[in-house]
Amino acid sequence: MPSVLLLGATGLIGSRLAIDLKKAYPEWPLTVLLRNTNVDEWFKVTAKVDRIVHGTISDTELVRSLSKEHDIVINSVTSFDGDFVKTIIAGMEERPEHSKGTLIHISGTGNFIDHGKSGSFNPNSKVWNDDNEDDIRKIVPTMFNGPTDVPVLEAGELGKIVTYIVCFAMTYGSNIGPVPNLGVAYNILTSNAKQLGFAPYVGDGSAKASLLHVGDGVPFVTKIVGIAGTEKPSGSAYSRYYILHGERVAWKELSSALAKVLHAKGVVASPEPKSVPSAEAGQGEIGSLIAANMLVKGDRAVRLGFKATHPSVLVQMQEDLGAHDF
Known part of the structure; x- marks a missing residue:
């Protein structure tokens, strides 16, 4: 049975994933790398992980050796830090040819904004589709998540390791992990509003963002882990790139919901x-x-079983942010 290493286990995605993996594959040994030594009990009792290693992602030799040691490595730490991802890949590529490792990289849809400046919806904006390999081949290092996506795709094409990328839209949902963690999207939006003193939108605010509830995304990653552990890979690395999104929301609507929640908590002056x-x-x-539109489709992911069933971010935001201490 394959050994699994989860990096980023205390995050919004990682904490749910740790629990979900052990429920789905209880016999597969699961290792987590933790910086925080105060959360061991949660991972032992609640997540039921098999092994805890203490260290940080800046310890390159530790990350490299753990990546070499495990059959499947899941990166839910960062979709921005290319050097970290290259360290993972370097370790995995040290495995022998007959025992290739599999990297499952969790990325984001920041790659796919249209760079509009008006804040208005653009009906002619490109819709990026995971079922079109040419779309995935257009990802370059200068995109938001390009610094990590590109080396993963290149490593998958080189063939010393097997790669999958699961690309989450702007992710919301409640944190169930042992430490407060809003996730990247909420952190960006709330810290920006706090710094400005208001929740902004641009122009008429009709530009659309793509969003995903974490509870819809995590089961799909678990499914990919199962495929990675039991099936031989097929197709190119570009065909193993999946985009997950549940809804498109206008930025004015999103900022309106954010303003109400943050005003009630005393973070911004106006609702x-x-x-x-x-x-x-x-x-x-x-x-x-x-200011931009972020338009994506995940036809390949849907064909593999992805389905969004959780409430809209406009409904969920009060619960997600209401208990957080800003």
Whole structure:
């Protein structure tokens, strides 16, 4: 039976995934790498993991050796840090030819914004589809998640390891793990609103973002782990790239919901969002994100069984953020 290493186990996705993996494959030994030594009990009792290793992702030799040691490695730590992902790949490529490792990389749909600046919906914006390998081949290192996607795809094509990428849309949902963790999307949106003093949108706010409830995404990753552990890979690395999204929401709607929640918690002054130019919507990449459309389709993922069943982010946000201490 394959051994599994989960990196990023305390995150919004990783904590749910640890539980789900042991329920689905109780006999498969599961290792987690933890920086926090105060959460061992949760992983032993609640998640029922088999092995805990203490260390940090900056310990490259530890990450490299653990990646070499395990049959399946799941990266839910980062979709931005290319050097970290290359360390994982380097370790896995040290395995012998007859015992190839499999890397399952969790990425994000930040790659697929149209870089619009108006904040308006663009009906001509490209819809990126995981069923079109040419779309996946267009991913480059300069995209939001390109620094990690590109080396994973290249390693999969080289063939020393097997690769799968599961690309989550902007992810929401309640945290069930042992430490407070909102996930990347909520962290970006809430910290940006806190810094600005209001929840922004750009122009008329009709530009669309793609979103996913974490509870819809995690079971699909678990399914991919099962496939990786029991079946021979087929097709190219570009055909093992899956996009998961549950809904498209206009940025004005998203920011309206955010403003209400954050105002009730005393984080922003007004329960209403504010329209601003893209240059004033947030520092760095956040302004580009809020101004643009992010349109994706996951036909390949749907064909493999993905289905979104959880409530909309507009319904879920109050629960997700209401208990968080800002």
